[in-house]
Amino acid sequence: MTVKIGLVGTGTVGGGCIDIIHKHAEDFKRHFGIDIELVRVCSREPEQAAAHGVSDIFTLDYQDIVNDPEIDIVIELVGGTTVAKNIVIDALANNKNVVTANKALMAKFGGEIMALAERRNKEIAFEASVGGGIPIIGPLKHSLIANQIDSVMGIVNGTTNYMLTRMADDGMSYDEALKEAQAKGFAEADPTADVDGLDAAAKIAILASIAFNSRVTIDDVPAEGIRHISPTDLVAAKDMGYCIKLLAHAHRTPEGVDVRVHPTMLPVDHPLASVNGVFNAIYAVGDFVGETMFFGEGAGAGAAASAVMGDVLEVARHIQQGVAPIVGCTCTDELPFVPLDDLRTKYYIRFRVNDRPGVLAAMASVFAKYDVSVHSVMQRGALIDGGVVELVYITHTAREASVRQVLQEIAELPDILQAKPSVIRVED
Amino acid sequence: MTVKIGLVGTGTVGGGCIDIIHKHAEDFKRHFGIDIELVRVCSREPEQAAAHGVSDIFTLDYQDIVNDPEIDIVIELVGGTTVAKNIVIDALANNKNVVTANKALMAKFGGEIMALAERRNKEIAFEASVGGGIPIIGPLKHSLIANQIDSVMGIVNGTTNYMLTRMADDGMSYDEALKEAQAKGFAEADPTADVDGLDAAAKIAILASIAFNSRVTIDDVPAEGIRHISPTDLVAAKDMGYCIKLLAHAHRTPEGVDVRVHPTMLPVDHPLASVNGVFNAIYAVGDFVGETMFFGEGAGAGAAASAVMGDVLEVARHIQQGVAPIVGCTCTDELPFVPLDDLRTKYYIRFRVNDRPGVLAAMASVFAKYDVSVHSVMQRGALIDGGVVELVYITHTAREASVRQVLQEIAELPDILQAKPSVIRVED
Numbered sequence: 001m002t003v004k005i006g007l008v009g010t011g012t013v014g015g016g017c018i019d020i021i022h023k024h025a026e027d028f029k030r031h032f033g034i035d036i037e038l039v040r041v042c043s044r045e046p047e048q049a050a051a052h053g054v055s056d057i058f059t060l061d062y063q064d065i066v067n068d069p070e071i072d073i074v075i076e077l078v079g080g081t082t083v084a085k086n087i088v089i090d091a092l093a094n095n096k097n098v099v100t101a102n103k104a105l106m107a108k109f110g111g112e113i114m115a116l117a118e119r120r121n122k123e124i125a126f127e128a129s130v131g132g133g134i135p136i137i138g139p140l141k142h143s144l145i146a147n148q149i150d151s152v153m154g155i156v157n158g159t160t161n162y163m164l165t166r167m168a169d170d171g172m173s174y175d176e177a178l179k180e181a182q183a184k185g186f187a188e189a190d191p192t193a194d195v196d197g198l199d200a201a202a203k204i205a206i207l208a209s210i211a212f213n214s215r216v217t218i219d220d221v222p223a224e225g226i227r228h229i230s231p232t233d234l235v236a237a238k239d240m241g242y243c244i245k246l247l248a249h250a251h252r253t254p255e256g257v258d259v260r261v262h263p264t265m266l267p268v269d270h271p272l273a274s275v276n277g278v279f280n281a282i283y284a285v286g287d288f289v290g291e292t293m294f295f296g297e298g299a300g301a302g303a304a305a306s307a308v309m310g311d312v313l314e315v316a317r318h319i320q321q322g323v324a325p326i327v328g329c330t331c332t333d334e335l336p337f338v339p340l341d342d343l344r345t346k347y348y349i350r351f352r353v354n355d356r357p358g359v360l361a362a363m364a365s366v367f368a369k370y371d372v373s374v375h376s377v378m379q380r381g382a383l384i385d386g387g388v389v390e391l392v393y394i395t396h397t398a399r400e401a402s403v404r405q406v407l408q409e410i411a412e413l414p415d416i417l418q419a420k421p422s423v424i425r426v427e428d
Numbered sequence: 429m430t431v432k433i434g435l436v437g438t439g440t441v442g443g444g445c446i447d448i449i450h451k452h453a454e455d456f457k458r459h460f461g462i463d464i465e466l467v468r469v470c471s472r473e474p475e476q477a478a479a480h481g482v483s484d485i486f487t488l489d490y491q492d493i494v495n496d497p498e499i500d501i502v503i504e505l506v507g508g509t510t511v512a513k514n515i516v517i518d519a520l521a522n523n524k525n526v527v528t529a530n531k532a533l534m535a536k537f538g539g540e541i542m543a544l545a546e547r548r549n550k551e552i553a554f555e556a557s558v559g560g561g562i563p564i565i566g567p568l569k570h571s572l573i574a575n576q577i578d579s580v581m582g583i584v585n586g587t588t589n590y591m592l593t594r595m596a597d598d599g600m601s602y603d604e605a606l607k608e609a610q611a612k613g614f615a616e617a618d619p620t621a622d623v624d625g626l627d628a629a630a631k632i633a634i635l636a637s638i639a640f641n642s643r644v645t646i647d648d649v650p651a652e653g654i655r656h657i658s659p660t661d662l663v664a665a666k667d668m669g670y671c672i673k674l675l676a677h678a679h680r681t682p683e684g685v686d687v688r689v690h691p692t693m694l695p696v697d698h699p700l701a702s703v704n705g706v707f708n709a710i711y712a713v714g715d716f717v718g719e720t721m722f723f724g725e726g727a728g729a730g731a732a733a734s735a736v737m738g739d740v741l742e743v744a745r746h747i748q749q750g751v752a753p754i755v756g757c758t759c760t761d762e763l764p765f766v767p768l769d770d771l772r773t774k775y776y777i778r779f780r781v782n783d784r785p786g787v788l789a790a791m792a793s794v795f796a797k798y799d800v801s802v803h804s805v806m807q808r809g810a811l812i813d814g815g816v817v818e819l820v821y822i823t824h825t826a827r828e829a830s831v832r833q834v835l836q837e838i839a840e841l842p843d844i845l846q847a848k849p850s851v852i853r854v855e856d
Contacts, residue, residue, distance in 0.1 A: 016716065019716075020574050020716055023715075024574065024575075024576065027576065028573075028574075030641075030760050030761075031573075031641045031758050031760050031761075032573060032755070032758060127571060133714075133716070133717035133718065133720065134720060135563075135566075135567040135570075135571030135572060135720070138563075138566065138567060138570055138571040139563040139566060139567065139571075142563075142566055142570075142738065142742055143555060143563030143566040143567075143735065143738040144563060144734065144738060145456075145459075145460060145738060145741050145742075146448050146452065146456075146733070146734050146736075146737030146738050146740075146741060147452075147734055148452065148455065213458075213459045271702075271723060274699075274702045279719075286561075286734060287451075287730075288444065288447075288448055288561070288730035288731070288733055288734040288737075289561035289724060289725065289730060289731050289734035289735075290561065290724065290725045290728070290730060290731055291707075291723075291724060291725065292561065292562060292563070292722075292723060292724035292725075293721075293722075293723040293724065294720075294721075294722060294723075295699060295719075295720060295721040295722075295723065296717060296718065296719060296720035296721065297717065297718040297719065297720075300718070302715075302716035302717060302718060303716070303717050303718055305574070305716055306572065306574050306575055306714060306716040306717035307571065307717075308574075309574030309716075310570065310571040310572060310573060310574050312574075313573050313574060314570055314573075317754060317755075318754070321751075321752070321754060323749075323751050323754065324749065326745060326746070326749060326751065327460070327745070330459050330460060332458050332459050333458075333459075
């Protein structure tokens with residue numbers, strides 16, 4: 001039997017999927033006995049379909065796909081949470097299996113979508129939604145299930161990792177790095193989702209849900225981006241034996257799930273520290289397996305299409321062999337969330353102040369007042385015009401809420417020149 | 429229904445499996461609906477079983493497990509290719525599913541064992557045979573199948589990676605590093621399988637078979653170990669921007685499968701270069717996914733047990749859901765092997781010679797005679813007693829057979845003080 005595929009979305013990833021099918025369909029038959037055929041392609045861009053040689057099966061109306069009784073698997077590559085949601089819901093409702101790369105959709109409506117799939121006894125697969133081509137959802141749902149997963153940390157946004165790498169290695173400013181990333185096609189004209197950490201937040205919500213068997217949505221993930229990171233911070237980090245990465249965190253704690261996205265100082269010998277440029281990596285710790293890391297290309301046509309088509313082939317295999325969905329939603333627990341206020345970690349804080357007597361003493365007394373113990377204070381860089389200096393504080397482990405109080409009160413001191421100092425959490 | 433497990437072998441990994449079942453059996457039920465029960469344990473060491481609290485289900489005779497009609501899955505953790513082979517064959521012949529961590533067995537008899545499993549319509553799973561706890565066989569058999577895999581390279585032996593790390597970072601000699609590895613329990617009293625690359629050869633045979641859909645056995649893998657590596661080589665590599673790793677290689681070439689194990693100079697910015705100590709990593713390149721890497725603990729009770737139990741749970745899931753084996757042997761092609769003689773790469777060669785006029789010229793003419801082009805020659809280190817120096821050659825890409833001829837002829841020159849110089853292949 002031939003498994004019939006309908007594809008919605010002919011952008012970069014959709015185009016990659018068509019290319020894979022054209023190049024390897026015969027190999028899939030020979031090696032794995034998997035027989036797939038792309039029977040219908042939909043998008044708003046007929047010329048994209050033409051460029052990949054599928055004009056003959058093209059339609060502008062996705063209903064032609066989700067309503068086609070012949071189609072077994074619908075691939076949704078539209079993105080976003082409006083039309084894409086309709087496509088996925090309609091396809092499942094019409095008893096089709098669905099493969100998607102849509103992290104926003106799965107991070108927001110994953111529970112609802114998986115419940116519908118289960119009612120219809122169909123598969124919903126979304127390996128490509130996190131980490132591009134990197135197999136991570138597969139390993140978490142299969143190879144690693146003998147473990148209690150205690151931590152997942154990921155560099156899951158290639159745009160910001162590219163920018164931070166250029167800032168660290170070549171001394172670029174945030175604005176210069178962003179401009180270059182945009183010129184190279186790594187960042188969009190409106191870079192908000194990337195630089196403010198929202199893309200990473202969606203991805204860690206998906207991974208945390210699987211790793212902790214407890215539903216995490218994007219709305220549960222406090223996210224902070226990289227707009228405030230300066231070359232000074234990157235140099236200071238390097239001098240202390242750290243690098244700065246936009247990390248997506250998910251930790252199991254006795255108080256519940258600690259999940260968040262923010263720039264993080266990481267020791268240079270951490271496995272994630274050498275992940276540079278547009279590469280992604282996901283680091284996971286299990287109680288028996290110990291440390292693991294999964295590394296690869298987080299973006300690009302080929303990588304994401306590899307993950308999408310890996311899912312398609314697996315679902316096709318099951319359809320051909322008459323196998324019902326083997327693993328559906330595994331969110332059987334309802335773990336509480338640890339509020340960001342209760343986070344306990346170390347902090348790097350850079351202030352810009354007037355170089356006057358008494359400033360340090362005044363600041364020290366605020367730290368002491370809120371019981372935030374200081375590990376070191378350093379003056380960074382040269383004296384800036386008019387007797388302005390930059391002071392870098394490293395705290396001992398402290399409570400986030402206390403640090404916020406310190407920052408608020410210090411901001412009101414005389415001679416403090418920034419309302420918002422640069423604050424970076426430190427992971428040891 | 430409860431899936432009944434029989435375990436043969438109560439060493440480090442077997443003990444880890446028992447611990448996982450005791451700690452997490454209830455979690456497996458709650459999260460995944462997988463209901464397993466360890467019903468019989470066999471080994472030659474009753475006290476090991478006692479230490480893990482399973483004396484009540486202990487037997488000295490593995491026949492009690494492979495012949496027990498109640499048992500669904502047999503875990504083989506005996507190791508080796510004699511008794512272990514009988515256990516695996518008998519279990520399959522008796523219509524049981526088998527999970528094993530046995531790389532030697534699968535690298536030598538994988539074809540025969542998988543054919544038997546297919547005839548009996550049972551599963552044979554062996555994730556733990558390569559890379560300890562790292563999910564790599566799973567990703568290659570599932571997530572990555574949309575690709576043609578072009579290369580797999582692995583640091584798959586923790587013992588030698590630990591030794592090379594200590595030699596590179598702390599200037600230890602081979603003997604010192606081996607002694608320390610033995611003291612720490614990372615190397616066995618007879619370290620042959622590790623230091624001569626045989627363990628790595630078995631593992632790359634398994635990975636290559638899956639990656640290239642063509643059977644590779646351990647006998648097809650030329651293996652060279654690390655006995656000849658000296659601190660001088662490690663320092664020279666570092667100065668040139670390289671590190672030295674014992675790499676297991678498998679490359680798809682137009683001429684066939686190029687598979688081999690040997691110390692390899694790797695640029696320090698290669699993803700594998702920062703994999704140190706007892707950690708393992710497998711790097712794979714696919715035509716769509718690009719570069720990927722899978723990193724983790726290659727040895728130790730917990731890591732390998734995680735992989736074994738991941739397989740057990742997956743098979744149990746299938747049994748409970750009435751699903752026949754989904755993926756069996758995928759070696760559908762019969763690719764030829766590229767003889768090592770035909771390898772074309774760059775070479776690092778370190779000679780020890782008398783520092784006399786004419787030596788360099790004589791050597792140069794031998795290189796020229798066999799058409800091996802030299803990129804650089806350097807004298808390394810200080811003059812040794814009696815006017816002896818060490819010369820390091822780096823060649824341009826050359827054919828292995830030609831380099832062998834050069835070495836043979838240079839060995840016969842006057843003033844050459846080693847019959848066998850240190851030769852390390854360079855990967856760029």
